[in-house]
Amino acid sequence: MIPSRKFAAVLLAILTGAAAIAFSVHAQLQIPMPAQQPSGPASTLNHNLILLDPAHGGPDPGATLGDHILEKDITLALAVRLRAALAAAGFTVIATRDADPSDPLTGDQRADIANRTHAVACIVLHATATGSGVHIFTSTLQPSEDTGSTYPSYVPIPWETAQAASVSQSQRLAADLTSAFTKSSLPVLSGKASIRPLDNLMCPAVAIEMAPLLASGEDATAVTDPAYQQRVIATLTAALQAWRDHADPEAQTVVPSPDNSAQSKAIAAANAAGIAAARSRVALQTTASAQKGPQ
Amino acid sequence: MIPRYQRILFWILAGATLLMALVLLRGCEQAREKLTRHRDETPLAAPVATASGTVRLAMANDVDGSITLEDRDLALPDESTARAHALLARLIAEYSYKDSAHPIESGPAVDDVFLLDLPLRPPVALGTPATQQPDQQPPANDLIEPHGPGAQLAVINLRGTFADHHPSGIEPEMLTIDSIIGTLYANFPRIEQVRFLVDGRPRETLNGHADLTRTYSVVNTANKTAQEAH
Numbered sequence: 001m002i003p004s005r006k007f008a009a010v011l012l013a014i015l016t017g018a019a020a021i022a023f024s025v026h027a028q029l030q031i032p033m034p035a036q037q038p039s040g041p042a043s044t045l046n047h048n049l050i051l052l053d054p055a056h057g058g059p060d061p062g063a064t065l066g067d068h069i070l071e072k073d074i075t076l077a078l079a080v081r082l083r084a085a086l087a088a089a090g091f092t093v094i095a096t097r098d099a100d101p102s103d104p105l106t107g108d109q110r111a112d113i114a115n116r117t118h119a120v121a122c123i124v125l126h127a128t129a130t131g132s133g134v135h136i137f138t139s140t141l142q143p144s145e146d147t148g149s150t151y152p153s154y155v156p157i158p159w160e161t162a163q164a165a166s167v168s169q170s171q172r173l174a175a176d177l178t179s180a181f182t183k184s185s186l187p188v189l190s191g192k193a194s195i196r197p198l199d200n201l202m203c204p205a206v207a208i209e210m211a212p213l214l215a216s217g218e219d220a221t222a223v224t225d226p227a228y229q230q231r232v233i234a235t236l237t238a239a240l241q242a243w244r245d246h247a248d249p250e251a252q253t254v255v256p257s258p259d260n261s262a263q264s265k266a267i268a269a270a271n272a273a274g275i276a277a278a279r280s281r282v283a284l285q286t287t288a289s290a291q292k293g294p295q
Numbered sequence: 296m297i298p299r300y301q302r303i304l305f306w307i308l309a310g311a312t313l314l315m316a317l318v319l320l321r322g323c324e325q326a327r328e329k330l331t332r333h334r335d336e337t338p339l340a341a342p343v344a345t346a347s348g349t350v351r352l353a354m355a356n357d358v359d360g361s362i363t364l365e366d367r368d369l370a371l372p373d374e375s376t377a378r379a380h381a382l383l384a385r386l387i388a389e390y391s392y393k394d395s396a397h398p399i400e401s402g403p404a405v406d407d408v409f410l411l412d413l414p415l416r417p418p419v420a421l422g423t424p425a426t427q428q429p430d431q432q433p434p435a436n437d438l439i440e441p442h443g444p445g446a447q448l449a450v451i452n453l454r455g456t457f458a459d460h461h462p463s464g465i466e467p468e469m470l471t472i473d474s475i476i477g478t479l480y481a482n483f484p485r486i487e488q489v490r491f492l493v494d495g496r497p498r499e500t501l502n503g504h505a506d507l508t509r510t511y512s513v514v515n516t517a518n519k520t521a522q523e524a525h
Binding site for chain 1: 357358359360462463464465466467469472499500502503504505506509511
């Protein structure tokens with residue numbers, strides 16, 4: 001009898017251990033991939049943070065405006081000037097690129113960076129030679145029934161429709177920007193567009209496209225015109241200040257404090273680390289592709 | 296007195312000339328026989344007089360970002376696919392006219408239009424027993440499901456030259472997409488969804504901006520006019 005009791009006890013211990021191991025493995029498999037399934041809503045927006053995404057770059061020149069003027073250069077120049085204006089207004093600004101790298105980030109990688117910042121506004125900058133004035137676009141996604149703030153933290157958000165939770169805020173931001181440009185006597189069009197990475201962003205996101213300024217009886221003002229760019233930047237800065245104050249009335253103090261400066265440095269460092277990580281992923285993918293190539 | 300070698304040379308040349316003439320005549324006869332043998336004696340099909348009808352084109356305007364429906368009297372084929380192809384070709388051709396409100400370079404734009412009944416199902420090999428077919432169905436989320444009975448998916452295969460030379464920008468590219476969708480909506484009530492290919496292959500954007508990887512719902516884009524605030 002005694003040997004059989006010992007055998008039963010050992011068997012029970014083995015089965016208990018196996019069940020515990022199986023449970024822990026099952027729990028690990030439930031953790032979503034952060035890049036493909038951004039978990040968590042944009043409920044904790046950083047009301048002092050703006051994300052700028054100068055579109056195109058590297059081998060992707062975008063549109064050609066006039067003779068040898070590329071859209072990627074226009075958007076970068078615009079982002080640099082807008083960044084300075086927003087910083088002077090007390091914002092912390094993160095840009096997905098501040099140069100013209102030979103291996104630019106993909107749209108998904110830009111969205112990945114943006115989704116980690118929880119910015120109060122994500123601005124995607126474009127330029128075109130068609131139309132007149134400023135064009136403001138939001139995602140074509142329908143607003144999800146659950147707003148971003150009511151998503152439970154454990155519910156994965158589909159990558160392709162991540163903007164759905166924020167599209168209502170994006171439309172309000174677009175309406176505010178449209179109103180601001182109208183008050184600045186700049187022609188403005190607003191609409192919806194299917195462009196990347198707008199649908200993948202988990203923040204209030206708009207695409208702003210600068211077009212030449214057409215006036216009856218006068219020559220068109222090119223998008224490279226410094227005065228025209230300055231009007232657009234000043235209007236955007238003022239509108240984003242109003243948007244921040246509207247979103248968080250307690251954040252109206254725009255004087256950069258030492259704590260704010262330290263926070264800015266920390267965010268900038270985190271941003272640089274994020275971009276470096278994204279670039280390393282690109283390098284790994286490139287290496288993997290090169291290794292697969294000769295087969 | 297003509298030397299002997301010259302007389303021999305003369306007769307050789309005369310014989311060669313005669314021989315070449317015979318070969319030439321024979322060659323001509325053979326060529327004529329070949330042409331006659333391959334000649335298609337089928338009479339030409341009599342031209343069919345197609346009555347012109349009124350169609351609606353969703354015309355884009357770059358200045359105010361609007362789409363407006365305009366009527367045209369056109370003679371179009373009866374077959375749906377050919378009709379859609381001709382209609383879209385006419386739509387793009389109008390954008391190449393002088394003083395167009397949405398200028399696009401002239402040239403052929405649409406290579407093919409395919410109309411597919413929804414829902415899409417994967418192809419099944421001939422002779423496969425019906426009992427084996429359900430196991431090959433893909434997951435439900437991979438299917439393009441119709442919203443109504445008899446719905447169709449239009450696959451529009453654009454030419455690469457058209458996409459490459461299309462004005463680049465969010466507004467001009469989205470206006471072209473909305474113009475195509477609006478024209479299909481106004482003239483083909485069964486078409487519910489649209490996908491785009493370029494040179495027979497999926498392409499990320501039209502010319503750097505408008506997303507061509509997604510499936511577009513066919514809606515009345517004339518009501519989706521951009522709001523001009525100033």
